Amino acid sequence: MIRPFSADLRGLADEELMALVYEGQARAFEVIFDRHAGVAFSLAYRMCGRRSLAEEIVQEAFMSLWRSTARYDPSRGSVRSWVLRVVHNRAIDAFRREVAGAGQDVLDESIVETLPARERTEDEVERRSDARLVRGALDGLPRDQRQVIELAYFGGFSHTEIASALGLPAGTVKGRMRLGLSKLWLALGEATGVLP
Amino acid sequence: MSGCPPDAAPYLLGALEPGEARAFVRHLEGCAVCRDEVASLAPVIDALPASATPLRVRAAFRRRMLRAVRAEPKLSRGRIPTSVSRARAAPAGWLALGLAVAAAAIVVAVGIPHTRARMIQASVGLATLRVSGGHGELIVEHLPALPANRTYELWLEPRGEALRPSTLFAVNAQGRADLGVPGDLGDIGRLLVTVEPRGGSLAPTMPAVVVERLT
Numbered sequence: 454m455i456r457p458f459s460a461d462l463r464g465l466a467d468e469e470l471m472a473l474v475y476e477g478q479a480r481a482f483e484v485i486f487d488r489h490a491g492v493a494f495s496l497a498y499r500m501c502g503r504r505s506l507a508e509e510i511v512q513e514a515f516m517s518l519w520r521s522t523a524r525y526d527p528s529r530g531s532v533r534s535w536v537l538r539v540v541h542n543r544a545i546d547a548f549r550r551e552v553a554g555a556g557q558d559v560l561d562e563s564i565v566e567t568l569p570a571r572e573r574t575e576d577e578v579e580r581r582s583d584a585r586l587v588r589g590a591l592d593g594l595p596r597d598q599r600q601v602i603e604l605a606y607f608g609g610f611s612h613t614e615i616a617s618a619l620g621l622p623a624g625t626v627k628g629r630m631r632l633g634l635s636k637l638w639l640a641l642g643e644a645t646g647v648l649p
Numbered sequence: 650m651s652g653c654p655p656d657a658a659p660y661l662l663g664a665l666e667p668g669e670a671r672a673f674v675r676h677l678e679g680c681a682v683c684r685d686e687v688a689s690l691a692p693v694i695d696a697l698p699a700s701a702t703p704l705r706v707r708a709a710f711r712r713r714m715l716r717a718v719r720a721e722p723k724l725s726r727g728r729i730p731t732s733v734s735r736a737r738a739a740p741a742g743w744l745a746l747g748l749a750v751a752a753a754a755i756v757v758a759v760g761i762p763h764t765r766a767r768m769i770q771a772s773v774g775l776a777t778l779r780v781s782g783g784h785g786e787l788i789v790e791h792l793p794a795l796p797a798n799r800t801y802e803l804w805l806e807p808r809g810e811a812l813r814p815s816t817l818f819a820v821n822a823q824g825r826a827d828l829g830v831p832g833d834l835g836d837i838g839r840l841l842v843t844v845e846p847r848g849g850s851l852a853p854t855m856p857a858v859v860v861e862r863l864t
Contacts, residue, residue, distance in 0.1 A: 479719050486714060490706045492698055499701035508710050512717070519718050534695045541698075545663055587700040605664035606697050612664040630658035637693045 467532035474519065482519055489533050490515070493540045500544040500607050510547060514539040545609040590640035598633030601626050657686040661694045681841075681857055685773045688856045774859035778830075778840065785830035787840060789859055792820045795844060802845040803828065804853060808838040817849045837863055 462470065462484045473481035490511060497507035514536055591599055600619075604610045612630070616623045656673045659665050665673060677684050706714075769778040776789040792801065803815040820826045830840065842859035843850075 479715070482718055483715055486711070490711070490714075491704065492701075494706045495701040495704045496698035498704055499698075508706075511706070512710075512714055515714060516717065516721075519721070530691070530695070534691075537695065537698050541663065581703055583696075583699040584701070584703050587696050590696075591700055602662065602697075605659065605662035606694070607701075610664065611666050612659045613666060615664070624655070627655045627659050630662055630664065631655060634658045634661070634690050634693050637696075638690060641693065641696055 471532055482515075485518070485532060486515055489536050492533070493536050496537060497540050497544050500541070500609065501547060506547060510540055510543045513543050541606075548609040586644050587641065590637050590644065593640055594633050594636055598629045598636065601629045602633045602637075605630065653680060653683050657683055657690060661687060661690055682773065682860065684856050685858075685860065689773075769861060769863065771859050771861050773857060774842065776842070776859045776861060778861045778863070780834060780863075783833045783835055785834045785840075786827060787830055787842075787859075787861065788827050789820065789825065789842060791824045792826070792842075792858065793824060794820060794822070798847045799844055800847050800849060801826070801858075802843055802849050802853075803830070804841040804843065804857075805830070805832070805837050806839040806841065807836045812841065812853065814849060814851060817845075834863060839863065 462473070462481055465473075465481075465484070467485065467488070470481045470485050474485060493511045493514060494507055497510040498504065501507055501510065517539060518536065591602075594602070601612075601615055604615050604618075605612065610618070612623055612626045615621075616626045619626070654669075654673060654676060656665055656669065656676075660670060660673050673683075677687065769780065771777070774789065775791045776787060779786045779788065787803065789801075795801065800817045801819065802817050804812045805815050806812045815831055816828055818826050818828050830837075840859075840861040840863070841853070841857040843853045843855045843857050845854060
């Protein structure tokens, strides 16, 4: 098989790249990594608040993608979603191992590299735009719904832990999660033009 | 969805206790309604990471990562079965795409009130079933246009019987389609719409994007 140059690879869709990764092409993996490592690291750092642990989580996630691409099923979602789910699950595992607690998304500029304006690529500009959009949708939720969603997703807390911490019945916490996610769906759908 | 555990949202958020999560996964195997709710809300979960402050991985970490990969050559195992080759989507694009796929499948407490006795709103998806004299017309809305190798398929489920395939259809530019439901609705308990390969399927291969329940 003729192996494409890296520049050619960057024009391929993720699913096409994954087929090459499956054949053991490290350059295809490199493109996948460059495409999704930033958002994966941002999520891991948001969850654990420590650069070294966030890097460890991201490395584990991408290495698992390299080692066992058979586990990636294109019919069940995008590569990006798959990577982010692996990162999320591994971050929760890390919480439980190390009792790291919820990340606060407070940046220590000395240890992480944010995206300086002069160096932003097109993708990075779009990431900024997405961040604003999703944050705006989260900010639009009633505080009690946003709180349970963030504690669960970014904090890695179970609904019973959240209920105990907030002094609420478990059913109330589940109900707030459902309402909050439903409203987020509507807000994001409207913002992206999917909904009228 | 009375009788179903209210666990789709906490399941997606990873907030169920391990025993609850296992029980909910078992429940999902037999409950199309909850499967649809999970499928509908999943794009929202996929969007949540975007709310984190965008960071860039350190160059040193990138080098370390790629060294580790090259140090671990893998055996070729052939191509993965890529059924649909999706073009690379920009972040705003993937967000819209994920939501669009789920747009008709959302199960939320925003249902349109029943304004007329013979108009039945879908329990899943944005659709209305107009029933008159035992016959029905299904109006679906906000369904995304499908690629050429896919089609929407209507399914009828007689009470106590298995689903049977019905009409194949496409939606217009506004994501809308009006279809007459073949036959008498007298013994039909549910109508479903799924996305299927071109030419249709004999049994659904994807979660329903529209579910209409006739009571």
